[in-house]
Each structure stands twice: as C-alpha cells, then as structure tokens.
Amino acid sequence: MVKIDGKGNGAALVRVRDLDKKYTRGSEEIHVLQGLNLDVDAGDFVAFMGPSGSGKTTLLNLLGGLDVPTSGSITVAGDEITRMSAGRLTSWRARHVGFIFQLYNLIPVLTAFQNVELPLLLTRLSKSERRKHVETALAVVGLTDRRDHYPRQLSGGQEQRVAIARAIVADPTFLLCDEPTGDLDRKSAGEIMDIIDRLVREYGKTVLMVSHDPQAAERARVVLHLDKGVLIEAAKAGGAA
Amino acid sequence: MRSFRLVWANLRRKKVRTTLTIGSFTVALFLFGLLAAIRMGFRGGADAAGADRLNVINRVSLILPLPFSYRDRILRVPGVANVSYATWFGGVYQDERNFFPQFAVDKDTWFDVYADYVVSPEGRSAFMKDRQACMVGRALAKRFGFKVGDRVPLRGTIWTGAWEFNVVGIYEGNRPEADTTAMFFRADYLDESRQFGQGTVGWYVVKLSDIDAAVRVSEAIDALFANSPFETLTQTEKAFAASFVKQMGNIELLIMTIGLVVFLTLLLVTGNTMAIAVRERSGELAVLKTVGFSDRRVLRLILAEALLMAGQGGFLGLALALLAIPALSRALPMLGMLYVSPMTAVAGLFLAIAVGAAAGLLPAIGAMRLKVVDALRRV
Numbered sequence: 129m130v131k132i133d134g135k136g137n138g139a140a141l142v143r144v145r146d147l148d149k150k151y152t153r154g155s156e157e158i159h160v161l162q163g164l165n166l167d168v169d170a171g172d173f174v175a176f177m178g179p180s181g182s183g184k185t186t187l188l189n190l191l192g193g194l195d196v197p198t199s200g201s202i203t204v205a206g207d208e209i210t211r212m213s214a215g216r217l218t219s220w221r222a223r224h225v226g227f228i229f230q231l232y233n234l235i236p237v238l239t240a241f242q243n244v245e246l247p248l249l250l251t252r253l254s255k256s257e258r259r260k261h262v263e264t265a266l267a268v269v270g271l272t273d274r275r276d277h278y279p280r281q282l283s284g285g286q287e288q289r290v291a292i293a294r295a296i297v298a299d300p301t302f303l304l305c306d307e308p309t310g311d312l313d314r315k316s317a318g319e320i321m322d323i324i325d326r327l328v329r330e331y332g333k334t335v336l337m338v339s340h341d342p343q344a345a346e347r348a349r350v351v352l353h354l355d356k357g358v359l360i361e362a363a364k365a366g367g368a369a
Numbered sequence: 370m371r372s373f374r375l376v377w378a379n380l381r382r383k384k385v386r387t388t389l390t391i392g393s394f395t396v397a398l399f400l401f402g403l404l405a406a407i408r409m410g411f412r413g414g415a416d417a418a419g420a421d422r423l424n425v426i427n428r429v430s431l432i433l434p435l436p437f438s439y440r441d442r443i444l445r446v447p448g449v450a451n452v453s454y455a456t457w458f459g460g461v462y463q464d465e466r467n468f469f470p471q472f473a474v475d476k477d478t479w480f481d482v483y484a485d486y487v488v489s490p491e492g493r494s495a496f497m498k499d500r501q502a503c504m505v506g507r508a509l510a511k512r513f514g515f516k517v518g519d520r521v522p523l524r525g526t527i528w529t530g531a532w533e534f535n536v537v538g539i540y541e542g543n544r545p546e547a548d549t550t551a552m553f554f555r556a557d558y559l560d561e562s563r564q565f566g567q568g569t570v571g572w573y574v575v576k577l578s579d580i581d582a583a584v585r586v587s588e589a590i591d592a593l594f595a596n597s598p599f600e601t602l603t604q605t606e607k608a609f610a611a612s613f614v615k616q617m618g619n620i621e622l623l624i625m626t627i628g629l630v631v632f633l634t635l636l637l638v639t640g641n642t643m644a645i646a647v648r649e650r651s652g653e654l655a656v657l658k659t660v661g662f663s664d665r666r667v668l669r670l671i672l673a674e675a676l677l678m679a680g681q682g683g684f685l686g687l688a689l690a691l692l693a694i695p696a697l698s699r700a701l702p703m704l705g706m707l708y709v710s711p712m713t714a715v716a717g718l719f720l721a722i723a724v725g726a727a728a729g730l731l732p733a734i735g736a737m738r739l740k741v742v743d744a745l746r747r748v
Contacts (some may be wrong), residue, residue, distance in 0.1 A: 167481070167636075189741075189742050192659075194659060194741045194742050194745075195681075195742045213402070213428050214664070215663060216665070218661055218662075219661065221659070221660075222660065222661020223661075227659050227660070233652065233653070233745075235375075235378075235653050236653075236655075237381065237382045238374075238375070238378055239377060242374065242378075246375075246657070246660055247660045247661055249375075250660075250661045250662065294660070337602070345643075349726045
C-alpha cells in the first residue's frame with residue numbers, strides 16, 4: 129500500500145513526512161521538494177515519474193541517505209535516517225539500501241564478481257561466505273558465466289545486471305533505482321525490468337524507482353508523479369492517494 | 370586488508386602512470402642510497418675515529434711534517450699511554466686510476482695504537498722482520514688480488530722512484546664498515562730511501578690512558594712545542610678526520626641539499642599524480658561511498674595506494690643502490706669503503722613512505738570529503 133497524504137498507519141517500511149529540500153544557487157533559492165509525504169509498505173514496487181528537474185533523483189538520494197533534507201523526516205524500518213550522523217548513515221546505507229544507477233557505475237578495474245562482492249567487504253562474512261553470496265546474486269541476474277569478465281567486456285544490459293547483483297548481494301531492505309533502463313536499448317531494458325519485477329514478486333523486495341520510461345514504469349505496482357517538488361498523483365492497481 | 374585487491378586493481382588501472390610514479394621513487398631512493406654511501410665515505414674516518422686517540426699535526430698545515438724527535442717528548446706528557454706516527458706516501462700502483470692510500474707507519478706501535486685493525490700474529494712478526502714489509506687491508510687485497518708473499522711495486526710521487534714492498538699480512542677491520550682499503554708499510558724503509566724529509570713524520574697519533582683527559586693532554590702537547598719552528602695542533606681523531614674532509618668543502622651540506630631537492634620534487638610530482646588519479650575516479654569513489662564505504666575507509670584506500678607505490682619504488686631504489694655501491698666504490702677509491710648501513714637503508718625506506726604519505730594525504734582528504742550526490746551528478 130502506498131500513500132502520499134501523510135495518513136499512513138505507521139506500519140509502512142518507508143515513511144516520509146513534510147519533506148522539504150531547497151538548494152541555493154548564487155542568490156537564487158530552488159525549492160526542489162515541498163512538504164512531501166509518502167508511505168511505502170514492504171514488498172511494494174513504486175515508480176516515480178515526472179519531468180526533468182521535478183525532484184525525482186533528489187527524492188531518491190534523500191531516501192537512500194545520500195543527501196539530507198532541509199526539513200522533514202524519513203523513517204525506514206523504524207530508523208529515522210534524517211537524524212543520523214554521516215557516519216551512522218554510511219553504515220545504515222550498507223545494511224539497508226541497494227542502489228542501481230542509470231550508468232551502472234561499476235568499477236572498471238574489477239571483474240563482475242569483484243564488483244558484486246564490494247558491499248560484502250564491509251561485512252564480517254568469510255571469504256567462502258562472500259563467494260557464496262556473490263554466486264547467488266550473479267545467478268539471480270543470470271550472469272554466472274560472466275563472473276570473471278571486466279565491465280568493458282560486457283554489454284550495457286549485462287553491466288546493469290551486474291549492478292543489480294551488487295545492489296542485492298547484501299540483501300538490503302529496499303532497492304533504489306535511478307533510471308535503470310535509461311541507457312539501454314528496448315530489448316535490454318525489457319530484460320532489466322524483468323529482473324526487477326522478479327525481485328519484487330519472487331523475492332519480496334521493496335523497490336523505489338525513478339524513470340522517464342513509461343514502459344518501465346508500467347511494471348511498477350504504483351506510479352507516482354512528481355511535479356515541481358510535489359507528489360501529485362498516484363495510479364495503478366493497489367495504489368491509493 | 371579486505372580492500373587490498375581494490376587498491377592493487379587501482380594501481381594497475383594506468384600502468385604507465387603507476388610505473389612512472391614508482392620509477393620516480395626508485396630513482397630518488399637510488400640517489401639517496403648512493404649519496405648516503407658517499408657521505409659515509411667522507412665521514413668514514415670521523416665515524417671510525419677512536420675516542421681515546423689524539424692526532425698531532427703541524428699547526429701551519431697538515432702537509433708539513435713534524436720532527437721525529439717529538440715522539441719521546443710527547444710520550445712523557447702525563448695522560449699519554451702510547452705514541453705512534455704515520456706519513457702519507459702517495460704512490461701509484463701501475464696506473465694513476467688505481468689509487469689507494471699508503472702510509473709509512475711505526476712498525477712497533479701502529480697496530481697497538483690502532484687495535485681496530487686485526488692482524489695475525491704471523492703477519493705482525495713478519496712485519497717486524499722485513500724492512501720492505503707491508504700490510505694490506507682486506508678490501509684492497511680483494512680489489513687487486515694481493516696475497517701474502519706478493520711483491521707490490523709503487524711509483525713514488527712525493528719521493529720519486531720505484532719502491533717495492535712485500536705483502537706479509539692482510540689486516541681486517543673489527544667492524545663490518547671498517548676501512549680496509551689502505552696499505553701500511555714501515556716508516557724506517559721510507560726514511561732510509563727517500564730523497565728528503567729524513568727524521569720527520571707526517572703526524573703523530575697519541576693513545577690516551579684516560580679518555581676524559583683529551584682536552585688537557587691536547588693543550589699540554591701544544592704548549593710543549595709552542596714558539597718552536599714546528600708548532601703543533603693537537604685534536605681528537607674525530608676532529609682531525611672532520612677537518613680532513615672539510616678541506617674538500619662542505620660535502621655534507623651539498624649532499625643533504627641535493628637529497629632535499631630530490632625529495633621535494635618527488636613530493637610535488639607524486640602529489641600531482643595522486644590528485645589527478647583521485648579526480649579521475651571521483652564517480653567511482655562516490656559509488657564506493659554509496660554502497661557503504663565510510664569516508665575514512667576511502668581516505669585509507671587512497672593513502673594505501675600512495676604508500677604502496679612509495680614503498681615499492683623505495684625498496685627497488687635502495688636495492689639497486691646496494692647493487693651499485695661496489696661499482697661506485699671502485700670508481701671512487703679515494704673515499705675508502707662505501708656502504709649503506711642497515712639503519713640508513715631503513716631510514717631511506719621510511720623517508721620514501723613519508724613522502725608517499727604526504728603526497729597522498731591531500732588527495733585522500735579530498736576523496737574523504739567528496740559529496741556523493743555532487744560526484745554522482747558529474748558521472
């Protein structure tokens with residue numbers, strides 16, 4: 129269940145209240161998000177759409193603890209991340225958030241296996257445990273046979289699948305996807321959306337995705353529109369505003 | 370370190386740049402090793418100087434002699450345990466490039482006053498018996514293949530003519546860094562055969578019965594010969610060796626200045642390289658922070674890269690210097706034994722690592738402070 133009226137019942141996995149974000153550019157103040165409220169339950173798949181500059185990526189960065197709001201609060205699984213110090217936020221991010229970027233953002237000098245293993249280097253897992261986790265993640269995205277390939281040896285779609293494996297390998301609380309199909313052809317985009325879809329349906333993952341692509345957004349259970357920093361609409365089955 | 374693979378992979382990212390940076394450290398530490406060895410060569414005499422020995426030279430100049438008659442008078446000064454003497458010979462063995470120091474010394478006392486030189490009893494006995502006897506140091510013997518029983522011809526430059534000596538012994542040093550590049554022969558042989566200067570010696574070496582009496586004994590000896598045609602200047606052996614080196618200018622300052630300039634240049638070059646490397650990877654560093662790498666961990670990653678390059682280059686440079694020093698020693702025989710002590714080598718390695726750390730620090734702090742959102746926006 130997704131709500132944007134600030135009247136959620138408190139059981140939501142992600143709870144956003146009166147979120148404001150302003151930037152100052154020179155003497156000009158830009159109000160990116162204005163009094164935004166949002167409740168997302170565990171296992172939901174939400175797509176944020178809207179024109180460029182509407183605040184979609186800013187919202188995603190705030191939800192992932194990469195940026196801090198001007199005012200308002202974000203609570204994830206009971207933790208109010210807007211009150212956390214930078215250090216705590218970093219370790220919280222490692223435990224709870226999986227990021228998928230438009231441009232994949234893989235480390236070019238590491239193999240697919242090593243890229244996926246990165247988040248696990250911060251855990252106490254042994255080498256063999258890490259290997260097991262990485263192999264599982266690569267199997268989920270169908271790239272077991274490409275584990276020793278470097279990013280330059282992979283197609284765009286394969287790179288994005290590695291990025292998804294990296295995002296899910298530590299079994300995060302939710303996934304944040306920023307235009308995951310924005311740099312891919314139609315076929316590859318479809319494959320990536322199939323994987324994300326499967327993560328939600330088969331593995332019960334919670335996914336919050338920003339996209340310009342209506343076909344990608346169609347896969348989400350709920351599509352929310354952001355315009356001038358305000359969530360103005362919720363659509364699709366299961367969603368309610 | 371779990372992230373070592375990441376550090377290592379980053380170093381291999383731009384192989385040419387990494388190789389050149391490591392090469393800078395290699396060259397700098399190679400130079401450091403050679404300069405340290407040369408400095409040691411210049412200081413060798415001073416470092417090996419005995420605290421219980423004084424040197425008595427002509428007050429006007431080291432190259433002017435002192436009368437042989439002074440020996441007994443010095444011996445009577447309270448606090449003096451023994452007196453020996455030596456004269457610089459300056460002969461040429463086969464070719465002028467084959468330089469090595471030769472000294473005419475008192476056969477009775479020289480190896481007693483210089484207990485640092487280890488001589489076999491047989492060698493010592495043969496030295497006493499044969500007027501043309503000479504003792505060669507281990508390094509000198511190795512350099513020219515001298516062995517006991519060999520006849521060594523020298524062409525005199527101060528006292529001209531052909532001089533011949535019989536090798537009766539090979540002396541060792543009692544420390545690994547002791548200078549064993551010289552040859553000692555009997556002063557009585559020199560005195561009877563030279564064209565001028567009979568009855569004189571180059572300088573006296575005084576062995577003290579009490580180290581603490583050095584100042585008093587020095588003053589007493591110089592007072593003894595004050596207002597004579599051959600006034601003396603008595604110094605501790607360390608001061609004597611240092612003044613000998615100073616005749617060639619302030620070598621130490623020169624060497625230190627060269628070293629300092631090299632390391633400062635290295636710091637700037639490496640700092641710039643690291644800054645470029647970090648700037649190029651700001652997007653990747655942001656991704657690391659996104660997946661949970663803390664600011665401090667990112668700082669450590671960058672510092673580790675700088676330290677690894679510095680350590681590898683430093684180690685390689687020192688190793689090459691150690692390999693090159695024997696050749697340098699042969700090329701500069703007038704400096705005696707050239708060597709780099711383990712302490713100096715470790716100090717060099719630490720210096721390289723310190724320069725690496727200093728060069729990596731600013732870029733590492735920049736990486737630590739990098740804002741994820743800003744960096745991702747630039748990707």
